Amino acid sequence: MLDAAYAEGQLGADEYHDRVRRAGSARTLGELGGLTADLQSPAVFGPPAERKRFGRRHSGEYPARTKARDGDRARTVAALDAARADGQLDADEHTAMAELAAEARTLGELSTLVAELQQRPAAPVKPKARNTFRIVTSAAVALAAVGGFAWTIRADEPAAPAPETTINYNAAPPLVIPTPKLDTVVGFIQFRDDYRAKFGDTLVDEAVLHDEHASAVRRAPDNGDWTVDYTYRGGFDRSNSQVTTRKRDAVDIDLAQVNTDALGAVLNTAAATLNVRDGVVTHLRIADTSWVGRPAITVFVRNEVSQSGHLVLALSGEVLETNPYER
Structure with missing residues (x-):
């Protein structure tokens, strides 16, 4: 997920390497979840399956602190260009705001730049029943298939349990910065x-x-x-x-x-x-x-x-x- 988010421009190089390092030393699922909590669901995983949930409404929007993609920044600049063309922004405002949009790191920062425009780009759509465990598991299976491994599951038999992998976290010395x-x-x-x-x-x-x-x-x-x-x-x-x-x-x-x-x-x-x-x-x-x-x-x-x-x-x-x- 971090690799995909980096490729999409949600993470800069320094932040990407820092999160990868922290993922390597994480001990709990909570620590790992915190490293992706502010990311949009990477497009490389494809749209997640939707399931109906009773009694809950899907907000459809990511939190303001969610990391922005390169595509989000490009849509914001396009909206600023259109606002400049129809007279909503003068030249100085357009130049300054376009530069800020190009450097924006979160969806909230981009939203603030276009909040006063008549025509604003649509906010990224948050997946409706996002199941992070299922997404990550699917990705792991896909990677295993690329490496030449395949699991065959018969319709009338339960899937064989995955073998447990023991990770020795003390095998490598810690990286101290x-x-x-x-x-x-x-x-x-x-x-x-x-x-x-x-x-x-x-x-x-x-x-x-x-x-x-x-x-x-x-x-x-x-x-x-x-x-x-x-x-x-x-x-x-x-x-x-x-x-x-x-x-x-x-x-x-x-x-x-x-x-x-x-x-x-x-x-x-x-x-x-x-x-x-x-x-x-x-x-x-x-x-x-x-x-x-x-x-x-x-x-x-x-x-x-x-x-x-x-x-x-x-x-x-x-x-x-x-x-x-x-x-």
């Missing part, structure tokens, strides 16, 4: 490298890094008058389906200009510098800081009894301002 905290210098470098790989540059309007997640605001694709918000948890996803008008005084901040050696030194001594006993760095904010007149990094420190302080340093590493905790 380190995930550094993003509010450390190692985590920042990881975030910056992944950002460059995703967008092809290191320009942001603003970035905020917490220990396990981060956010970034950058220009919308092909339209510098708009911005798009992204969240980061090992990969980048849009935090919403809307675009926002970019501030007139916004500046491009180049993460490549951050002096990581100086940043690491500041982070290591931040708690002591700010007089926060047993304090830890809670998050970093990289933005155009008006009171210092240039892009800067604000480092926030807090301890378990809510004593806190923060300091501001230039991208070059020069400390511009300190606001220590005062007893």
Whole structure:
């Protein structure tokens, strides 16, 4: 199912490989089910058999969080093209929304983009009595047939039970992927490298890094008058389906200009510098800081009894301002 969803564009490469890895280490049916719960039924399995169910009505629609196929994105772009042609959207709106549609990951994101149009593409039809066990079993039998194996079941005899397969989950060593905290210098470098790989540059309007997640605001694709918000948890996803008008005084901040050696030194001594006993760095904010007149990094420190302080340093590493905790 994951292979089929990847081929249809429901999953990106990183997400596909992550789910395959998690499927290989799953111990329960619930864990496996969670890896496909937000997927549309792959077309490669064909339409499932329908059975009448009494007392229940089929909604006919997937949940908004369901992964979108390439075909869903193409239909949404076609609807936006038609809306542009008949005057519902102007050129800037059409360009920005078409770019967002091309990057959309869920059906809910696509639905939001066309919610105000007079003509909207039909939502994908959810199978009526979807039986995941039957689908997966059918697929397994088909694969076995391709490999040259066939089972013959006589009409007057019960099918022979399938032989049990014992899987030794300890045969291979676990794959451990380190995930550094993003509010450390190692985590920042990881975030910056992944950002460059995703967008092809290191320009942001603003970035905020917490220990396990981060956010970034950058220009919308092909339209510098708009911005798009992204969240980061090992990969980048849009935090919403809307675009926002970019501030007139916004500046491009180049993460490549951050002096990581100086940043690491500041982070290591931040708690002591700010007089926060047993304090830890809670998050970093990289933005155009008006009171210092240039892009800067604000480092926030807090301890378990809510004593806190923060300091501001230039991208070059020069400390511009300190606001220590005062007893």
